[in-house]
Amino acid sequence: MKGLWWKVLAVLLMLYVVFAGLLVPLKPGIQSVEPVQLTAGQQQTITVEGYNTHFELGDNVRAWLRLGQPRAEGDEGIDTALLSTSVQVLGQQDVALSFDVPAYLPTSDGAARASLIIDNPVDGAFVLPGAIIIKQAEALAGPPSSQGWDAQIENLSASTGVTFPFRGLLAETIRNQYFHVSLWFALMILMLSAAVYAVRYLISGKSEFDRRSEALTKVGLAFGMLGLVTGMVWANFTWGKPWSGDVKQNMTAIALLIYLAYFVLRASVASDQQASRIGAAYNIFAFAMLIPLLYIIPRMRASLHPGAGGNPGFGGEDLDSTMRMVFYPGIIGFTLVGVWLAQLSWRTARLKRKIQEQLLS
């Protein structure tokens, strides 16, 4: 059973990725807040719907409204936060928070955006950035004041256990990192290998290299189509429609069409050897186009796609260390499955050639 070990590895990795990717829970988070607007100078209550929270178990629920004031460099700064005056737990996921909002905001803008921070001993601390807008009451117009905004956010609890980050818009679909994104990373490796085999074919003229290049491109294109369709399914429930003409979607479609043309080109040349040579040359250019289309152009334009602006996909809450423990095996797993599928194709193509040669002789 020589050469079988990596196929076993592929199966084990994929099983691990599916199980870990689906079963590890998300961190507690805040799903919705009602109302989203408060007026300064009033005692007001907001109801919060949590996600994976256990408000009934954690007996000491505390909440703060923290104003999004960027602190000046070197400035000690005032902690512009407001502690809730009372907390009423309505259920594991629901809590009502009362805030005694001071009459004046620390800013002169007339309104300020506040983040909601909730802490309890079971779930740890979690935040909904920019959850609430606090408006200055017009009747109470006055100079900005930080009086009353001096609550200390301290003694926060830490959550325990292995969890994936909770991102408001993504929610459970953050798990697609292991299936949709891994698939695209695997596609890059497959297409790179295909281009390398194309170069090796052009140098050596060995038909085996061309068969491998073609097979890897075939699987890569299949992965690309799956990546596009899975992206559309996700977009339908995140962006509201499957195709919104987002730059990432459009460029991906172009990249796939370029690769589709590779097979059209090969099929349109009558001589096998010429088809191989033209195909190999085209494959190299197609790969050279793939990188700007998938990774450079979408980052230069406004895109809705997570990780499209800058490099957030490589840091912060979008991909933390628990996610890496599933994401990286996912990339290896999908790549190995891809090579396996490609190998079936190129072995079939080799067999076909052998049979044709024997039939001719």
Added chain:
Amino acid sequence: MPLQELAPHLHRLGLLLTSLNQCQTLEGFFENFMQGLNAALLLQAAPDFIRSVGKIYVVVAVIVIVLLGFFVYLYFVDRRLTKLEEQIQDDE
């Protein structure tokens, strides 16, 4: 998972089985199933069930699509091998 959370899923499964039972043709099955699914969605208070249950179905849909893609690929390789086998048999 508490039983209340399971209830809508069981309801959907029941609808699927009912529509399977009632329909002779595939087309009729899909029509019936979609009607049932829509009814099930209306029963729930939340505007879309995928959001109400934490969007986990989107992830499941993605995994299912990827697996189906692999199977379709395998089917085509299988078909090519069958053709080659036929060629060899013709030769013999």
